[in-house]
Amino acid sequence: MALKAPVVSTTTRQVSTRAFSGVAPRPSSRRVVQCRAQSAEAAQLGRREVLQAASAAALLSASPAFAARAPSGFTAVEDVADNYKFLYPFGWQEVVVKGADVVYKDVVEPLEAVSVTLTATDKADITEFGELQTVCETLATNVLTAPGTDVKLLKTNLREQEGHNYYELEYVATTPRFTRHQLAVVACSRGTFYTLTVGANEKRWGKMKEKLETTMRSFQLII
Template identity: 35%
Template sequence: MATLRSWVSSLPNQFAMQNSAVSSRSTVVPSSVIKASSGDLLMNEKDCLKRRLILVGVGAVTTSLFPARFASAEGVPKGYQAFVDFTDGYSYVYPSDWRDFDFRGHDSAFKDRFAALQHVRVSFIPTNKNDVHDLGPMEEVIFDLVKNVYAAPTQIPTIYDMQERTIDGKNYWTFEYDLASSGFSRTAFATIAIGNGRYYTLVVGANERRWSRLRDKLKVVADSFKILDI
């Protein structure tokens, strides 16, 4: 992955950070454990190079060590459902009233029953890296990811916050960002991690107008992502 120049700056956090919530479920598996998809991949670096950057308001980078809050199925927070994929080696929680759906190029996805833009999706690609730190400095990697992969040419990206947590020796980077275009804006959390020879990405977000009401709820989803050894 390409790295950025050193002009990435750190500004005061625009949002208060929360403790992470991680779920590991080994006894109950939802009915839809989706097999890996080998189609469209999230990281298309050739396309990324063609995209234009307009990035403002980069948030402060915060690194911390989080203990696993949810050690069993019984520890899944109220109002959430655990999704565990033992085949592809990952787990997370999602709001219990969301339903699963097919999201092209992704391994699993769940969305709100009435607001399709409120959804979580997970994808992964092969990698020879062993840890997210092998990608480069966190600020540069996330900055490049948002501007070159997540943002379309017509969108203005903003990064608000970056966090790191470490669970069972694996490092996870979670960041909050907004993609704005004319008359529309979508805000999301993304969590990236490396394990099992795979680069995993979880994205959970909503329409920017609903973000203030949903942010805490979706942060639980972002912080719950965990890699399982396979």
């Protein structure tokens, strides 16, 4: 998660610099598609690549217990190497995006996607970055959107779950080309700052709202 140049007031710029001074880029772990896609590709891989893919898939794919709890219309992902899990809408495809740990997106609607990024931090809990509203405003305006984007923060929420704190936010990001309705959740644990973002074109928000909210709220650390 690269920290972008501030695009708002000097006050916000100072908050951003101070709040996220302990966050630094962290190399992404090697990832492959989930297990169900391995058999179709195995014939095209060498023996070494097949063994590597099988090993990585075992770490990335959903555990039976987590998958069994996935509601209808969702696919479960559990990454035991990086210690997180979440659900995403069934049918979305994994794509490779530089800087992201994993990305799934709709192949027809390009703005409908979910991503997880991991960055190194010296903080042990998200609350150490500051109060909910301040941190969420900084994230929405300075970190999760590109320079020049008009951002409107709509909602924030603190979720406490199994010993971890999560900051959740809902915001609308408007550019000259499109308007995207987005949700994000951030958390910290064991030197890692986790960010999940999911969203859709504002025109399709009414249709996708419940699915995207389920994805955001399903994100959970497993350590």
